[in-house]
Amino acid sequence: MTTTTVERAGTLAIDQRSVGDACRWPRRAAENGRSAPVRRAGNAHVHDWPSANERTQHLMEMLAVAGARRDDLVFVGASAAAVWGLPIVGAWPPAVEALAGARSVTRTGWLAGALARRAVTWHHRSVPDEDLELVGPWMVTSLDRTLSDLARRAPFVTAVAALDHGLKPAVRSTDGDVFCGADREELLDRVRRDEGARGRAKALAAISFADALSGSPGESLSRVQIHRLGFAAPLLQSRVEHDDGDADYPDFEWEGTYGEFDGFAKYSRDECGGGDGPADIVWQERRREDRLRMHGKAVARWTWEDAWNPPRLRSILMTAGVRPVRPAAFSPDAFGEWVVNA
Template identity: 30%
Template sequence: MNQTGIVLARHHDREALRRALRTNRAERIRRGAYRRPQPSTGDRFRDADDQALARTRAVAAQLRQAWVSHESAALLHGLRLWQLPDRVHVVQKYRASSASADDIARHRLDLAEDERTVLDGVATTTLERTVVDCCVTLHPLLALVIADHALALGMDRAAALAVLDARRDPRGRRRARLVLELADPGAESVWETWLRYIVVRAGLPRPTTQLQVRTPHGDCRADLGWAELRLLAEFDGRVKYTRGALGPGHDADRALFDEKRREDHLREEGWGVVRVTSSDTPDQAEHRILRRLPRDLREALTPLHHLPPPPPAPPAPAARPAHPPRRQAGRVGGGTSGGRHLGLPIT
């Protein structure tokens, strides 16, 4: 087992791996890569992240002279993603063979020494290089989600812009620069980034994230807002109004009551509040916010049409069983019959 917790079949006895699979002491991550079974956390999104991370670490362990990159590197850095990548992205110096696995996306890019790092034993691109690669290749909203969180985790915006300027390939540079300039560390979820993307694309002035508003009843904080317009916009997730969703002590009825009182206090002070949910389309969300603006301001807006509309929200990942299903005996991929038996470190 390497530092990432991944067992490679080519380093172990095939029959020992088969026994481990039959007795649920191992689970297959991808062809030729295994690990100890991981029970479900009860959170489908967290389980899906865990599976994607395991697949990324498995690919990194199996390849030589490769650095994990793009969205896969964002996973390793702990960044939020709009959707999980369907392939593991790597930068490699050599061309893949015609029999290359289809769950790997290979990039032949220039990668400076100071743009490489190692995270938990995995060779990957640095935070700044990772974000730049995502800004160049992804839909601007998906890239903005990543850039927002990277800034919140301490990324240097100027350093990222310098990495972008150093790229030899000019394709995607203009849009990537715009995304980096729009990035805001105040976004606390992918949906808050989604909402900000919509209003910026509509031509509204750049909003203030986590805007603090004082009222006689105490301070309030909004996801984003415009102090000069006395307008607030919030993404309203349903989870906080669901009984027990945030733990056994969470009172959903109290949360709903407190939210109503908070909004009443804001309206008493002359603030407009627009609430948007995941059931709203981008056009609906934009319309509900724009209609709160004075007519002359609405007519003076210049939409940023070079930013494409937001993509649909990705479907929720399938639930993972609390206990891994019993494995059937079968072929253990990726092994070599003449390989040295190191012993199976899965107990």
Template identity: 35%
Template sequence: MSKLPRLILTRHLAETGASTRPLPAAVKSGSLVRIRQGVYVEASAWEGLAAWQRYRLKIEAVAETSIVPPIFSHHSGAVLWGIPTIQRGQPVHALTTFRGGGRSRGGVRRHLVEPGMLDVDTVDGLLVTSRVVTVLDLAAAVPLAEAIVPLDHVLKPDNARSLPALTRTELLAAVAGRYSAAAERRVRAAVEFADARSGSPGESYSRGLIHTAGFAAPTLQHEVRSSTGFVAFADFYWRGSRTVGEFDGVAKYLSPEYLNGRTSGQAVVDEKLREYRIRATGLNVVRWVWSDLRKPGELEGKLAGAGVPRRRRGSRTQNRSGDTGI
């Protein structure tokens, strides 16, 4: 993980005898950003952070200002584990075993859990639900299309963090007794639908929206061949309409992992040539990007226009906006 800026804590300043009186003026002038009560960060550093990095700082701010160490869960647990999610201004999520009410306040959403169901690990010195429980809790709380993103991710090894792949059996074994009957059905359906072949969070979210919209299930990572041999692997393929679907994430044009020594401009040209080769085999090609996934009905309209078959009548209501929390 890239290094995050240092948090400025009023209690630390007080402990060292430094004055905290300049802090409100610094916030007003724009040189500091107040993350939560008693926690600040330099505005210049804050402005350069991605959304998930800002969210990670909010998690750390909650940890620094809590009397009892929180157990982070759901989207917050996922960020700590490096598991991608779809986020839309999420609060910080943590567990509580207290039944007295008032569990959500100060930007923290607390989820009630029975003490016997706690399954906790430590990541970077912070308490967090286990990887298994983190993705299951998300599947119980969010729509199917969003639940698929973290589930697809954990079915593959996380080489960057030296974490092994989880198995569908492991996930399903942890479901019983943890949720209501309705939530358990949602979780089991999401786990069964998850697929390690999805190449990115965007592909996972796309696949979830494709399913929700009622389209026939595509073949993933389809090998496109011509009379002369291999052409490309396509993200999605529908044999019934001879259509290839391609999700265009920003990473393939910016990330060194995907560029492999090329410039961004070269990557754009190479991707265009790749599409020409696919079309030359007689296949249709439909492309979409994150902004299409954020617009209700946009992906559905693109696929319908290309003649992608449906298994049933779809609904545009589930295609909601979102960003990955990676």
């Protein structure tokens, strides 16, 4: 097995042979009594999403930074999102994000200074204790605070994908613990109460647009692009019953068209459960599409590559009979940068 090494400031190196184990390390710490009680969500269904390599790399960098600091380091923003298991659609921020304040370590010495310059984006703001939570060994901003921070600071596409996931009845943290999801109205109230207007309008728009019925980060991206392209908002995960009593749940539905987002993960062997291989999954998807067409509607299918390409996605939808209802409009932050130290 290939060994991956993370180096920061020329001296700190962590051998991450098992940092696919980065997701299991918090559980080991919890078993050693270092975690606070968790809020369980009973038997609520947790929706999985395919982990990206960048997320694992970000967790590795967090481990490297945490290894050089004391236990009171507080992770915020995308770093907190990584611990909460929230998806980040688009580019991750270029550095680990941590809180610089009373709860964080005073940076002294050459190594700490180099870490601050090269590995950590320090956020200079006050976070009350009620907005902090111990998740496994990680001290992070609460789920609500993390989502509202992303809504303010992240590109709109990124914020919506995280919110779609965070608004579900339950979310699963990095180490597999299950927590209650966020409440939309509480998030809106939080943003309205927060001091400072920077990012408030965008945050309110993202929270209002978010939909827990969105089944995956790729579907979240697709919804944002569909909206920006001027198409009507589709129904999500509608129930389509067949004569034999079975039912399908297409990702999107318009008056004359079903829409299906195809993520590549479900065709990989690791994602194919129940003994089904990729060829079986493709065959099942084709049969599902045939069943949907029997209801007299066209079926539009697209991939990640299509969803990131607005003209291509527009062509796919229009070929399937979906028509825009308003002019297309793309905001400047469609593929924008993260707001640093907001």
